[in-house]
Amino acid sequence: MDYAHSDTAVRRPAGGPPIAAKILVAGGFGVGKTTMVGAISEIRPLRTEELLSERGTGVDDTTGVAGKTSTTVAMDFGRITMGDGLVLYLFGTPGQQRFWFMWDELAVGAVGAVVLADVRRLADCFAAVDYFEDRGTPFLVAVNCFDGAERKDPADVRIALDLDPDVPLVMCDVRSRESAKQVLIGMVEHVLARTTAAAAGG
């Protein structure tokens, strides 16, 4: 077979099909989702055109645009090609509740999620925390420490978000590749711990 290198081809590891995994990066508008994905991976554009969902119509003011049944959502995704045919995809999920129909699709089969939080606007990530809790998707909360942003005690953030004790909370700077990498490592470690605990328990 032809294994010529290309931008998009996923290399097939010896003895098996290629493996693709995805992690979601969620959080409020402007919290740094795209910045984080860009800091650690090669960003690619994606065009989505989706029907407005029931949930969306409650939020979108469609008065005066009768007959408008679809909306275009541009989103980016990041790709990290690792050895052995393993490719990790990072999807930044639009924060607004009207995009929840996209979350449903993205969350299926995901390794887990990173919920980015900004201490100045903690409420912006409530929706994401609720969503992943309800869905049972493992997640980690990463508090993005902007320059000059007020430093908060992680324990206070945990209380403010009403996080379960087993949900990891880390501080990060999404502009830093190393910091973004540590966030992802923390997230996968969390999922792995849950997986092995579940295996031991049942």
Next chain:
Amino acid sequence: MSNDRWLDEDAGPIFRPYTVTRGRTRPRDDTLDLISLLEATGLPVPRRTRLDPEHRRVLAVCARPVTFADLSSEIDLPVGVVRVLVDDLRDENLLRVLRPTPTGDVPDELVLRKLLHGLRAL
């Protein structure tokens, strides 16, 4: 060139995405995930089948295994449109879907360990 008063060149070409799919907006099934791997089967195009240029572009990109997300990005059409094109090609056995991970959709412990190892090595 054109006397169209409504749009100038800055507006770009007028293009209705779902004309590519002959008006179909519903995919065959909902199992196609953004990280599902697609690969051309390499089978000959059935004589009765007429492929559009967009179908051929999809097949060309899928000559090697490629995820649905990468394919959509490469083709630069909305995901919903590419989904319909992919379903057309699957109907003709010209394209097949591979599982994203060896065991199904949710990564197993081995994949998680590989992922962790890969991230640490970045």
